[in-house]
Amino acid sequence: MTLIKSISGIRGTIGGKPGDGLNPLDIVKFTTAYAVYMRKTCSNGSNKIVVGRDARISGEMVKNVVCGTLMGMGFDVVNIGLATTPTTELAVAMEKACGGIIITASHNPKQWNALKLLDGNGEFLDKEAGNEVLRLAEAEDFDYADVDHIGKYTEDNSYNKKHIDAVLGLKLVDTEAIRKAGFRVAIDCVNSVGGIILPELLAALGVKHVEKLYCEPTGDFSHNPEPLEKNLTDIMSLMGKGGLDVAFVVDPDVDRLAMICEDGRMFGEEYTLVSVADYVLKHTPGNTCSNLSSTRALKDVTEKYGCSYSASAVGEVNVVAEMKRTGAVIGGEGNGGVIYPECHYGRDALVGIALFLSHLAHEGKKMSELRQSYPQYFMAKNRIDLTAGTDVDAILLKVKDIYKDEKVTDTDGVKIDFPDKWVHLRKSNTEPIIRVYSEAKNAEEAESIGLAVMDTIKSLM
Numbered sequence: 001m002t003l004i005k006s007i008s009g010i011r012g013t014i015g016g017k018p019g020d021g022l023n024p025l026d027i028v029k030f031t032t033a034y035a036v037y038m039r040k041t042c043s044n045g046s047n048k049i050v051v052g053r054d055a056r057i058s059g060e061m062v063k064n065v066v067c068g069t070l071m072g073m074g075f076d077v078v079n080i081g082l083a084t085t086p087t088t089e090l091a092v093a094m095e096k097a098c099g100g101i102i103i104t105a106s107h108n109p110k111q112w113n114a115l116k117l118l119d120g121n122g123e124f125l126d127k128e129a130g131n132e133v134l135r136l137a138e139a140e141d142f143d144y145a146d147v148d149h150i151g152k153y154t155e156d157n158s159y160n161k162k163h164i165d166a167v168l169g170l171k172l173v174d175t176e177a178i179r180k181a182g183f184r185v186a187i188d189c190v191n192s193v194g195g196i197i198l199p200e201l202l203a204a205l206g207v208k209h210v211e212k213l214y215c216e217p218t219g220d221f222s223h224n225p226e227p228l229e230k231n232l233t234d235i236m237s238l239m240g241k242g243g244l245d246v247a248f249v250v251d252p253d254v255d256r257l258a259m260i261c262e263d264g265r266m267f268g269e270e271y272t273l274v275s276v277a278d279y280v281l282k283h284t285p286g287n288t289c290s291n292l293s294s295t296r297a298l299k300d301v302t303e304k305y306g307c308s309y310s311a312s313a314v315g316e317v318n319v320v321a322e323m324k325r326t327g328a329v330i331g332g333e334g335n336g337g338v339i340y341p342e343c344h345y346g347r348d349a350l351v352g353i354a355l356f357l358s359h360l361a362h363e364g365k366k367m368s369e370l371r372q373s374y375p376q377y378f379m380a381k382n383r384i385d386l387t388a389g390t391d392v393d394a395i396l397l398k399v400k401d402i403y404k405d406e407k408v409t410d411t412d413g414v415k416i417d418f419p420d421k422w423v424h425l426r427k428s429n430t431e432p433i434i435r436v437y438s439e440a441k442n443a444e445e446a447e448s449i450g451l452a453v454m455d456t457i458k459s460l461m
Contacts, residue, residue, distance in 0.1 A: 005030070005137070007130025008317070011105050011114030014058045022058075022113055027065045032144075033137035034101065034117055035073035037129065042098040044120050047151070050095055052080045052088030052159075053103035054252045055192040055217035058113045062103050066115065067153060070101075074145035076152045080159045082193045082217060084254035085116065086348035087163040092122035093344065094162060104253035107226035110219060123345050124317045160197050163350060164204050170342055172283055173354040177361035179206030183245045186260075188213040188235040190225045192252035194349070201350050205357060211244065227251050227258035227336060229266045240264025246360065246367050248353055255347035256336040259356070261367040269336040270295040274374055276338050276352055277330045279359035281305040286329030289322045291315070292415050293424050293437045294334030300375040313412035314426065320345045334379075378443040380450045382436040384457055392427045392434060395460050399425065402456060416453065421445060423453045 003012035003021055010030045012022035019026065038049065049070050053059040059082075067077045075098070080091050085102050092100040098120055105112035117125045117133065125133065145151070167173060185207050189195035195215030202210050213235050214222040224231040227249045239247050239260045247260035259267040267275075274297045277288055281302065288302045291314045299309040312322035319339060323331040332339040337347035340355065363370055386392065396414045407417040413426035413434075421440035428435060434457065438450030 005134055007127050007134065008124060008315075009114055009116045009130075011108070011112060013111045014113060022062075024061075024065050027062060027115070028069050029140065030115060030133075030137050031066050031069040031101070032073060032142050033133050034099075034115075035070055035075060036136050036142060037133050038075075038099045039073070041129070042120060044096060044098065046096055046098040046120070047074070047076050048078055048095055048097040049075045050078045050080060050088060050091045050097050050100035050118075051103070052083035052085075052091065052100070054084070055082055055195075055219040056103075056105065056113050056252065057110060057219040059103055059219060062113050062115075066101055066103060071151035071153060072144045074149045074151050077154070079153065079155045081155065081157050082196060083159055084163070084193050084197060084350070086255055086344070086346050086350065087159050087197070089118060089122035089346040090163055090166060090344055091156075091159045092118050092120065094159075096120075102253065106253050107251040107256065109225065110221050121345070123320060126317055126321070160200065163197070164201050166343055167201065167350050167354045168204055170340070170351070170354065172280060172342075172358060173205075174358040174361065175204075175206050178357045181357075181361040182209075183207050183357060183360070184209040184211075184243065186211040186213065186235060186238055186244050186247040187215065188232065188247065188249040189215045189217075189254075190221050190223065190227075190250070190252055191216055191218045192221070192225070192254075193217055194250040194252075194254045197254065197350065198248065198250065198353070201353065205354060207357070211238065213238065221252070225252050227256055227269065232258070232260070232266075236260055236264050236266070238264075246357075248349075250349045254349045257338065257349035257352040258336050259367070261371060263368055265368065267367060267371050270334040270377070270379060271297065271371060271374060272336040272352060272356070273330075273332040273334065273338055274298050274301055275359060275370065276340075276355045277301055278374070279355055279362070280330040280340070281307060284329050287326045289319055289326060289328040289331035291319055291333050292409060292412050293426070295377050295379065295439060296422065297375045297377050311409070311415075316347055318412075377439050377441060378446045379437065379439045380443070380446040382438075382447075382450050382454060384434040384436060384454055386432040386434065387461075388432070390432075390461060395434075395457060396425060396427070398460050399453070399457060418449070421449050423449055425453070425457070 100118035
């Protein structure tokens with residue numbers, strides 16, 4: 001059994017003894033700590049907290065514990081039911097709530113679940129807030145409400161429609177062009193909440209032909225739920241048979257978007273954001289942002305329009321902070337996460353789908369042709385396993401010195417930017433490893449430069 005506590009929330013495998021897995025006692029403690037923090041810091045006068053969940057088998061149990069605990073702390077709960085992460089984020093803002101909790105373990109397998117914590121803007125808590133919730137949970141200095149001040153409970157199942165309406169209302173979403181294009185679309189929703197909302201979204205966009213894979217929201221995932229090529233053989237095979245224009249694949253909470261071309265090949269998760277940014281910048285030039293481990297292609301496309309690109313530390317909350325600092329018109333992460341501030345500051349696959357279909361309709365190209373129009377980069381992802389007592393920070397300092405003649409960024413580990421490639425080294429927060437991501441103009445060179453820097457690190461160890 002596994003239980004991981006971090007600034008972004010609590011996640012773990014279901015069951016086990018207290019402190020050893022995600023079980024009711026630990027859910028109560030962590031939810032209470034969040035409620036105490038929100039009571040102290042909420043500035044909008046609201047007493048409401050929104051709760052949404054993906055379709056995981058454990059979701060009903062976790063939801064009941066979370067909602068009961070929040071009521072026991074005196075908060076009024078608005079349960080929006082089976083809902084995506086971005087739907088829940090929007091619901092917090094629309095309800096003018098104090099905060100929100102999303103019950104999802106994102107791309108983790110079915111035995112996992114998690115609580116993701118939102119502030120009153122429907123955005124993830126920052127590092128300082130997350131650390132304070134962890135401190136409160138550890139201290140267990142809680143006071144629950146008396147009988148006259150227990151919170152109220154309501155259910156509101158209207159937020160899927162409200163989310164879709166918000167997407168349709170974006171000025172760059174061209175439903176008329178999408179309808180005229182007559183796209184034939186396939187979707188793989190890995191037996192979670194995407195299977196509820198994506199068919200509704202596509203119908204509202206004017207897509208009449210949709211082939212569905214794994215759209216029943218049972219939570220019993222039909223394949224590994226992370227939307228990577230190795231896990232998507234079924235829908236890639238379907239696309240390879242021909243007759244379809246594009247396939248969309250989402251993770252269980254629908255904040256990541258992978259796409260597959262008409263010939264059955266992956267569009268590339270790094271290029272989801274690149275293609276959407278190309279469309280946005282063509283109509284509304286401005287700054288862009290992604291994290292340090294995302295493809296250089298976004299920078300290239302941004303500069304094509306005479307605009308500026310910046311990189312943040314890895315993590316959605318860090319990307320959002322950098323986007324706000326620079327006034328970015330589009331941003332996100334290379335894992336298929338699109339953040340479009342015109343809608344909200346959160347990764348949102350629905351926004352990504354609507355903007356991409358608008359782009360594809362305007363371009364009048366096959367999906368594979370559109371993919372070839374972008375700068376071609378290839379990424380390699382490796383890791384170095386560490387022995388106990390390894391001083392990772394000292395090693396990274398030495399690496400930084402060795403490569404001081406290159407452009408080096410140390411805001412999140414060490415990233416070495418060579419003229420035509422890069423390597424990013426990050427210490428994991430959850431396991432004893434250094435993650436080594438590298439990118440170059442071809443796969444062999446990306447792997448080669450990553451291994452070369454890994455050899456340097458091993459020599460220092």
